[in-house]
Amino acid sequence: xxxxxxxxxxxxxxxxxxxxxxxxxxxxxxxxxxxxxxxxxxxxxxxxxxxxxxxxxxxxxxxxxxxxxxxxxxxxxxxxxxxxxxxxxxxxxxxxxxxxxxxxxxxxxxxxxxxxxxxxxxxxxxxxxxxxxxxxxxxxxxxxxxxxxxxxxxxxxxxxxxxxxxxxxxxxxxxxxxxxxxxxxxxxxxxxxxxxxxxxxxxxxxxxxxxxxxxxxxxxxxxxxxxxxxxxxxxxxxxxxxxxxxxxxxxxxxxxxxxxxxxxxxxxxxxxxxxxxxxxxxxxxxxxxxxxxxxxxxxxxxxxxxxxxxxxxxxxxxxxxxxxxxxxxxxxxxxxxxxxxxxxxxxxxxxxxxxxxxxxxxxxxxxxxxxxxxxxxxxxxxxxxxxxxxxxxxxxxxxxxxxxxxxxxxxxxxxxxxxxxxxxxxxxxxxxxxxxxxxxxxxxxxxxxxxxxxxxxxxxxxxxxxxxxxxxxxxxxxxxxxxxxxxxxxxxxxxxxxxxxxxxxxxxxxxxxxxxxxxxxxxxx
Amino acid sequence: xxxxxxxxxxxxxxxxxxxxxxxxxxxxxxxxxxxxxxxxxxxxxxxxxxxxxxxxxxxxxxxxxxxxxxxxxxxxxxxxxxxxxxxxxxxxxxxxxxxxxxxxxxxxxxxxxxxxxxxxxxxxxxxxxxxxxxxxxxxxxxxxxxxxxxxxxxxxxxxxxxxxxxxxxxxxxxxxxxxxxxxxxxxxxxxxxxxxxxxxxxxxxxxxxxxxxxxxxxxxxxxxxxxxxxxxxxxxxxxxxxxxxxxxxxxxxxxxxxxxxxxxxxxxxxxxxxxxxxxxxxxxxxxxxxxxxxxxxxx
Ligand SMILES: [Cu+2]
Numbered sequence: 011x012x013x014x015x016x017x018x019x020x021x022x023x024x025x026x027x028x029x030x031x032x033x034x035x036x037x038x039x040x041x042x043x044x045x046x047x048x049x050x051x052x053x054x055x056x057x058x059x060x061x062x063x064x065x066x067x068x069x070x071x072x073x074x075x076x077x078x079x080x081x082x083x084x085x086x087x088x089x090x091x092x093x094x095x096x097x098x099x100x101x102x103x104x105x106x107x108x109x110x111x112x113x114x115x116x117x118x119x120x121x122x123x124x125x126x127x128x129x130x131x132x133x134x135x136x137x138x139x140x141x142x143x144x145x146x147x148x149x150x151x152x153x154x155x156x157x158x159x160x161x162x163x164x165x166x167x168x169x170x171x172x173x174x175x176x177x178x179x180x181x182x183x184x185x186x187x188x189x190x191x192x193x194x195x196x197x198x199x200x201x202x203x204x205x206x207x208x209x210x211x212x213x214x215x216x217x218x219x220x221x222x223x224x225x226x227x228x229x230x231x232x233x234x235x236x237x238x239x240x241x242x243x244x245x246x247x248x249x250x251x252x253x254x255x256x257x258x259x260x261x262x263x264x265x266x267x268x269x270x271x272x273x274x275x276x277x278x279x280x281x282x283x284x285x286x287x288x289x290x291x292x293x294x295x296x297x298x299x300x301x302x303x304x305x306x307x308x309x310x311x312x313x314x315x316x317x318x319x320x321x322x323x324x325x326x327x328x329x330x331x332x333x334x335x336x337x338x339x340x341x342x343x344x345x346x347x348x349x350x351x352x353x354x355x356x357x358x359x360x361x362x363x364x365x366x367x368x369x370x371x372x373x374x375x376x377x378x379x380x381x382x383x384x385x386x387x388x389x390x391x392x393x394x395x396x397x398x399x400x401x402x403x404x405x406x407x408x409x410x411x412x413x414x415x416x417x418x419x420x421x422x423x424x425x426x427x428x429x430x431x432x433x434x435x436x437x438x439x440x441x442x443x444x445x446x447x448x449x450x451x452x453x454x455x456x457x458x459x460x461x462x463x464x465x466x467x468x469x470x471x472x473x474x475x476x477x478x479x480x481x482x483x484x485x486x487x488x489x490x491x492x493x494x495x496x497x498x499x500x501x502x503x504x505x506x507x508x509x510x511x512x513x514x515x516x517x518x519x520x521x522x523x524x525x526x527x528x529x530x531x532x533x534x535x
Numbered sequence: 536x537x538x539x540x541x542x543x544x545x546x547x548x549x550x551x552x553x554x555x556x557x558x559x560x561x562x563x564x565x566x567x568x569x570x571x572x573x574x575x576x577x578x579x580x581x582x583x584x585x586x587x588x589x590x591x592x593x594x595x596x597x598x599x600x601x602x603x604x605x606x607x608x609x610x611x612x613x614x615x616x617x618x619x620x621x622x623x624x625x626x627x628x629x630x631x632x633x634x635x636x637x638x639x640x641x642x643x644x645x646x647x648x649x650x651x652x653x654x655x656x657x658x659x660x661x662x663x664x665x666x667x668x669x670x671x672x673x674x675x676x677x678x679x680x681x682x683x684x685x686x687x688x689x690x691x692x693x694x695x696x697x698x699x700x701x702x703x704x705x706x707x708x709x710x711x712x713x714x715x716x717x718x719x720x721x722x723x724x725x726x727x728x729x730x731x732x733x734x735x736x737x738x739x740x741x742x743x744x745x746x747x748x749x750x751x752x753x754x755x756x757x758x759x760x761x762x763x764x765x766x767x768x769x770x771x772x773x774x775x776x777x778x779x780x781x782x783x784x785x786x787x788x789x790x791x792x793x794x795x796x797x798x799x800x801x802x803x804x805x806x807x808x809x810x811x812x813x814x815x816x817x818x819x820x821x822x823x824x825x826x827x828x829x830x831x832x833x834x
Contacts (some may be wrong), residue, residue: 024552035551035552035556049605113547114546115549118796120555123553123557127557135567164575164580164581167571167575167580168567171566171567171568171570172567175563175566178563185628185632189628193623194547194624219634219635221638223636223637223641223642224641224642226643227640228773231643232772237574239763239764240764240773241764241766242646242767242771243772244689245658245684245685246683246688247689247766247770248650248658248689248767248768249650249767249770250650252654253646256649257646318664320663354666522586526549534816
């Protein structure tokens with residue numbers, strides 16, 4: 011019966027050459043590929059952001075055509091959300107979760123590699139739409155109908171199918187992660203012993219499985235409206251553009267938590283390590299994460315206060331949204347309480363983590379302002395919204411990814427990164443991000459709409475400041491790339507546990523990590 | 536056979552390397568790229584002549600890669616590589632896959648609910664947003680919706696779909712779930728002959744279901760004017776029954792594959808995950824139909 015070659019026991023090393031990365035089933039290889047892919051997309055999406063900020067540098071300035079400007083805002087959003095932030099977290103999950111729970115690999119290694127390799131193809135299609143007749147998607151990353159259906163460019167069909175395979179990748183990745191955590195924990199690794207990064211990813215994977223198929227259903231309806239003249243989003247035939255928005259945000263709001271819950275997990279690992287104190291309120295962190303996830307299914311229409319919803323619906327979505335501030339507040343409280351009385355040091359991962367806590371909280375507060383339906387009537391679709399979600403996504407999600415990369419880089423590469431350069435990277439990023447996005451609050455409050463290529467004179471100063479901050483932030487990421495490559499190439503040798511206060515199974519393993527780890531499960535104290 | 540692991544926990548089989556994932560990823564790329572081209576072409580959005588070739592290659596590769604992948608997984612299992620823990624991974628994977636499929640349908644059910652509970656009554660001047668009705672003078676909300684809000688732009692169907700054929704289909708699918716359960720019981724008791732017969736019966740019922748469904752679509756297009764472009768009633772009707780039908784086709788292919796595996800002597804009483812997963816999938820498709828039968832045809 012044994013048609014299988016005798017390779018059932020994975021003691022050999024990786025295949026040689028570049029082919030290794032194509033056929034690999036190793037969670038560390040796949041995690042690394044996700045992270046590099048994500049970084050490439052981060053630079054590409056960042057380049058698009060630079061075009062946007064250059065165009066907005068001065069009023070009356072015309073660097074690109076307005077039509078192309080729209081494609082830039084759309085592609086910037088799509089690439090950053092689906093190409094940079096999500097794959098980065100999936101990469102960290104792939105790399106770290108098996109190490110954190112004492113598993114030999116992910117539950118389904120081949121499916122894992124499929125999930126990754128779909129992404130380069132999906133984004134190849136997505137980016138190629140820019141070169142198609144009529145240009146790429148120009149309707150904003152939320153691709154509202156009828157902008158994307160009746161008035162979309164011909165390439166929209168390619169955009170939809172790229173999103174379809176990207177979504178399939180996300181679902182398969184999420185299933186793999188959830189099964190790994192559920193089924194692959196080493197004996198003794200009970201639920202409430204799991205590191206919070208594992209907990210937050212378990213819940214994130216659940217969210218992905220629940221909402222990515224809804225996105226798939228939604229873009230299928232779009233596809234039919236475009237190609238088969240169905241009436242899902244066409245009021246003349248009895249459908250409704252609002253149906254699009256309801257379905258989109260039913261996906262979209264959990265989606266923003268998909269991009270932030272793993273960040274909570276990373277921060278919850280880093281702050282105790284550098285405060286040299288156990289995490290304050292571990293159990294409450296777990297419950298708060300679950301609460302945020304469950305609530306996220308009942309808040310979606312806070313993105314739609316101005317579309318003409320019944321009063322009762324506005325009230326409901328306003329209150330449900332504000333309730334989310336409670337579990338989120340628990341988290342911020344716990345991080346601060348962990349730091350209080352700790353013997354803190356400020357290595358680069360900790361700097362990013364502290365910046366995360368402060369700046370994410372600012373983003374959270376502006377979110378609360380937006381949650382108030384009557385005032386949202388003023389803020390809606392202004393730069394205030396842009397400032398809000400960039401505060402939670404850039405010094406939120408992206409800073410947490412950078413914190414995680416600096417935290418685990420010695421473990422991955424076996425080398426310490428250049429501390430001085432990394433500190434320069436941190437401060438440039440920190441200053442850049444605030445200079446870029448803080449003035450956008452004022453622009454929004456003063457009434458500057460989002461997604462426009464030009465603006466009246468009174469917005470000139472803040473826009474110029476914002477653009478300069480954005481250029482600084484963009485430049486500092488090239489430094490980040492340099493630091494990471496330098497660390498991969500060499501550097502001071504890293505010990506198994508380079509951070510004195512770090513906790514977790516991954517630090518029991520040597521640095522750099524052997525190709526296969528925990529082939530026999532570790533003993534958990 | 537699995538090389539000796541003297542540990543109590545059997546080693547978890549991690550395949551050394553595999554070309555299947557990249558083949559499948561590339562296949563999906565071809566399907567997406569070719570599919571988009573074909574759709575552009577047939578809907579007249581844009582001339583695209585290469586799409587059909589790319590899509591065809593993609594479809595062939597899809598069938599081939601999937602077959603090779605599943606065959607390999609089955610062989611690995613029968614070679615004893617899959618520990619109890621790995622089998623549990625497969626089981627959980629299948630369950631979550633079904634959850635994701637349920638959410639895919641939830642989007643369409645949700646859309647139908649939104650349109651019928653809120654949007655159309657508002658357009659007809661009823662309810663909390665009755666002011667919407669000012670835009671659609673004379674529009675009345677009935678379901679099935681035969682007169683659309685702007686009938687000049689989107690003419691509605693002449694007739695609604697009747698529930699007799701669907702009722703037959705409901706009976707067929709419920710029966711098929713029962714026969715499949717009989718097959719499953721026979722497998723557990725190692726009654727191979729009875730297993731084959733019940734499984735074959737299930738496949739026949741599935742094919743008859745698909746036949747009726749095809750006939751219903753023919754009726755809709757030929758005699759009722761119920762088409763994809765006949766407004767929201769047609770849109771929701773075809774998306775729900777259509778994607779359900781696609782799932783029945785996939786389920787039937789799975790059942791046929793299981794039948795051939797049974798003929799080859801695969802599966803034993805205590806060990807038949809492949810069969811079990813196929814059965815779960817089939818029952819899921821059945822449950823979706825029952826839900827669909829009520830909201831699409833009855834209410
Ligand atoms: Cu939201």
